[in-house]
Amino acid sequence: MSAPLAPLPRWADLALIPLINVTLAFLVSGLVVLAIGESPLEATAIMLRGALGFGEGIGFTLYYTTNFIFAGLAVAVAFHAGLFNIGGEGQAMIGGVGAAMAALLLGTMPSIVALPAAILASALFGAAWGAIPGWLQARRGSHVVITTIMFNFIASALLVYLLVDVFRPPGLMEPSSRVFDAGAKLPFMAQAAAWFGLRMPKSPLNLSFIVALVACLFVWLLIYRSRLGYAFRVVGANPVAARYAGISPERMTIYAMAISGALAGMMAINEILGVQHRLIVGFTSGYGFVGIAVALMGRAHPGGIILAALLFGVLYQGGTELAFDKPTITRDMIVVIQGLVILFAGALEFMFRPALSRLLSRNVAESA
Amino acid sequence: MSEKAIQLLSIDKRFGAVHANRAIDLDVKKGTIHGIIGENGAGKSTLMSILYGFYEADSGEIRINGERKRIRSSADAIAAGIGMVHQHFMLVEPMSVVENVMLGAEGGTLTMRGMEKARAEIRRLGADYGLLVDPDAIVGELSVGLQQRVEIIKALFRGAEILILDEPTGVLTPAEAEQLFEVLAELRRQGRTILLITHKLKEIMAITDEVSVMRRGEMVAHRKTAETNPRELAALMVGREIAHPQKGASQAPGAPLLEVENLAVKDARGVMRVSDVSFMVRAGEIVGIAGVSGNGQSELIEAISGMIRRNGGTVTLCGQPVPAEADAAETRNLGLAHVPEDRLRMGLVTSFSAYESAILGHQDRPQFSKGPLIDRDAAIADTEDKMKRFDVRPPDPLLKTANFSGGNQQKIVLAREIETGPDVLIVAQPTRGVDVGAIAFIHRQILDLKAKGKAILLVSVELDEIFALTDRVLVMCGGRVVGERITDETDQNEIGLLMAGMEAAPAIGTPAEMRP
Structure with missing residues (x-):
């Protein structure tokens, strides 16, 4: 039996390890860039400038960040209850269906009615799509990892069917709903700024970013301060203790998956209500999967998720700029770099922990 | 015959504050069946884990066939000719018997050769030792007794000259146990050495040549089986010293606060874990449940507290019937408190x-x-x-x-x-893994609660604890209450024998009106 590792100090756990992982991911990415004959330093500079160097770029970065926050929170809530929700994509799609239905029905009403209704609908539809796998695991023992993956495909097929056969206005050649009426369009951030006499460059960034930050606060309260979140955490950390405490692991599994699904569904607020203003195919673009990496990297804590989502926002926006500027670095290369970040931050999360733990405990021992 | 197969010299092992093995000496002669008995937590399993390379001893020496060996992993143990049959089988259930036996000895990239060899060997072992089993059967579909056979074959296939069996009959029916003993006797006849870990005195008497007794991490006695008897072994097992805090005079018992009638619990596989258990605990009374762990005590208290469903019978808390579907939150609201047996896993x-x-x-x-x-x-x-x-x-x-x-x-x-x-407190193993100072404190708290007129059900595998605290003691064996005694009118030997299932004694010393 090997001796258990000494626990890491909080700062190392929360800051140092993610930092080492991200740095390493960038170093390896740099080697890849070097291998295809471009300068890693120049590439980095282009990425950073593209993501953070000018107003529109920042807008795009935060727009991507919004998606990642919702997706990351969704994974985190399930994670606290000991569940691995891989179904963010599907839940977001179905959330989009809900948002679009509300928006199409209520779009002629004032925004103060139409928008909250559409936001609620996205959450409810996403919740339902998450709760079904939760129910299947709780009552039938079907593992949530498997079912949520399968539910992604079902959601995708369902979305195409609904767009082609139900939502598509006659005569339109693409699978898409009609454009929403004005009441159901979530204002762009630039528009909102203009109400206060501020000028902001135009970008897809919209008020859903604020909703995402509110969702972070909500999740923090839920997980760390509420009785329901306490029950989630007991079930996630020790299901036997939950049974002992009179907490039903089955019920909590369903609840946690519903809330997780609701958060994933709210990704549609950004894409459907905020940017597209209509329901389209493929609007989730894999953000739901990136949410897994975001949650892992952010330690399933809302604060960490904001930072991790921002990092991925920078990667997405900077990567797009880089692909545009450097034709040799294709869009696929950007995916490779993002993949490396996911690999080091997510999958290899514990790679440096033993060494770091030994190093730090030795220092503590020496200074004592 | 007097050649020593295993020699342990002053083996010592600590886990934090727990001294699991203290200076253990043990000689096992070649070609004998050697029993090791002791209560749960006496250190038997730790000692065997050291011998099989799961743990390394802090100090001490292991000699196999007179040769000093360092056993740091099970691979070392196998190389030294030691095989182990665990209490919980280490088998891959969806695989066939051959595949399980050859596991770790596949013999190259392609498994064909290894498989042929294993198949031939299984047939030979079957013929030689009566270990008959179909090589192509799927392990998960075999009975528990046959699965155990596969475990023994696995060990022999790897050339085990010394076989360790950890509580091998715990999961067997009496007929299966009988067959196992025949196999063991045959193995002995052919010169193999067997170490049998058990807490069942009957088995020790039936099959072993020599027996060693462990208590609280120490090896307290070695006997030739022919020269001892169950009574002596039971006394050695539980120890004679009875000490500790004064429980004070028994008060006149008050109203019944916890009543259990004909309680039955089945596990997920449909096996009866608790059958027909009835008792009551009155206000101002501590009732103990003694028993070797795994005889239904855990299921009993989990069913009473609502953690698992009962499959029959009734539970009444403070005069109120507990609904069959009540969960732990509901029983808590009815006035029950529960200190679970495993604080880390549950509490x-x-x-x-x-x-x-x-x-x-x-x-x-x-x-x-x-x-x-x-x-x-x-x-x-x-x-x-x-x-x-x-x-x-x-x-x-x-x-x-x-x-x-x-x-x-x-x-x-x-x-x-x-x-x-709470009005009713269930306390299970309250002092397991607790240091001495805290034990006295915890005992005092329990006695204080009794003085306040609460009803307390104490489940413990420590007889000292049962005797230090309880007014009445029920003994569980095989999911049933096999005996009930007034604590002051019995002794540890009697309870120890009941625990080991040696005597199906009628419940005595209980006034008729206390029986439901």
């Missing part, structure tokens, strides 16, 4: 702060609630208060639960359950 969440563990099961009480939120300040203040009164060290409600010592963790659980003022 605490080790990754939580102490205050979060200290409200486990009470998280929905208005005292700790602020609407849908937890009143964190109230919970922390309350925990701080309990920590002071129960002398929990360090008294820090924000410290992670895992960072407290076993005794302090147990005090957190005890404080949580006692301080809510």
Whole structure:
């Protein structure tokens, strides 16, 4: 039996390890860039400038960040209850269906009615799509990892069917709903700024970013301060203790998956209500999967998720700029770099922990 | 015949504060069946784990066939000719018998050759030792007795000259146990050495040549089986010394607060774990449940507390019937408190702060609630208060639960359950893995609660504890109550024999009106 590792100090756990992982991911990415004959330093500079160097770029970065926050929170809530929700994509799609239905029905009403209704609908539809796998695991023992993956495909097929056969206005050649009426369009951030006499460059960034930050606060309260979140955490950390405490692991599994699904569904607020203003195919673009990496990297804590989502926002926006500027670095290369970040931050999360733990405990021992 | 197959010299092993093995000496002669008996927690399993390379001893020496060996892994043990049949089988259930046997000895990239060899060997072993089993059967579809056979074949296939069997009959029917003993006798005849770990005196008497007794981490006696008897072994096993706090005069028992009638519990596989158990605990009374662990005590208390469903019978708490579908929250509301047998697996969440563990099961009480939120300040203040009164060290409600010592963790659980003022308290193994100072403290708390007129059900595998605290003791064996005694009118030997299932004694010493 090997001796258990000494626990890491909080700062190392929360800051140092993610930092080492991200740095390493960038170093390896740099080697890849070097291998295809471009300068890693120049590439980095282009990425950073593209993501953070000018107003529109920042807008795009935060727009991507919004998606990642919702997706990351969704994974985190399930994670606290000991569940691995891989179904963010599907839940977001179905959330989009809900948002679009509300928006199409209520779009002629004032925004103060139409928008909250559409936001609620996205959450409810996403919740339902998450709760079904939760129910299947709780009552039938079907593992949530498997079912949520399968539910992604079902959601995708369902979305195409609904767009082609139900939502598509006659005569339109693409699978898409009609454009929403004005009441159901979530204002762009630039528009909102203009109400206060501020000028902001135009970008897809919209008020859903604020909703995402509110969702972070909500999740923090839920997980760390509420009785329901306490029950989630007991079930996630020790299901036997939950049974002992009179907490039903089955019920909590369903609840946690519903809330997780609701958060994933709210990704549609950004894409459907905020940017597209209509329901389209493929609007989730894999953000739901990136949410897994975001949650892992952010330690399933809302604060960490904001930072991790921002990092991925920078990667997405900077990567797009880089692909545009450097034709040799294709869009696929950007995916490779993002993949490396996911690999080091997510999958290899514990790679440096033993060494770091030994190093730090030795220092503590020496200074004592 | 007097050649020594195994020689252990002064083996010592500690786990933190627990001294699991103290200076153990053991000689096992070649070609004999050697029994090791002792109560749960006596250190038998630890000793065997050291011999099989799961743990390394802190100090001491192992000699196999007179040769000094360092056994650091099970691979070392196998190389030294030691095979082990675990209490819980280490088999791959969806695979066939051949595939299981050849596991780790596949013989190259392609498994064909290894498989042929294994198949031939299984046939030979079957013929030689009566270990008959179909090589192509799927292990998961075999009976428990046959699965055990596969385990033995696996060990022999790897060339085990010395076979360790850890509580081999615990899962067998009597007929299967009989067959196992025939196999063991045959193995002995052919010169193999067998170490049999058990707590069943009957088996020791039936099959072993020599027997060693362990108690509290020490090897207390070695006997030739022919020269001893169950009574002596039972006495050696439980030890004679009875000591500890005064439980005070028995009070006139009050109203029955916990009544259990004809309780039955089946496990997930449909096996009866508890059958037809009836008893009651009155106000101001401590009733003990003694028994070797795994004889239905855990299922009994989990069924009473609502953690698992019962499959028959009734439970009444403070005069109110407990519905069959009641969960632990509901029984708690009916006045039951429960200190679970395994605080780490059940009673605490080790990754939580102490205050979060200290409200486990009470998280929905208005005292700790602020609407849908937890009143964190109230919970922390309350925990701080309990920590002071129960002398929990360090008294820090924000410290992670895992960072407290076993005794302090147990005090957190005890404080949580006692301080809510329950009418009925179920305490299981309250002092397991707890240091000596804390044991006295915990015992005092339980006795105080009795003095306050509460009804207490104490489940313990420590007979000392049963005798130190209880007024009445029920003995469980095989899921049934096999005996009931007034604690002051019995002794540890008698209870020890009942626990080992040696004597199906009628319940005596219980006034007729106390029987439901």
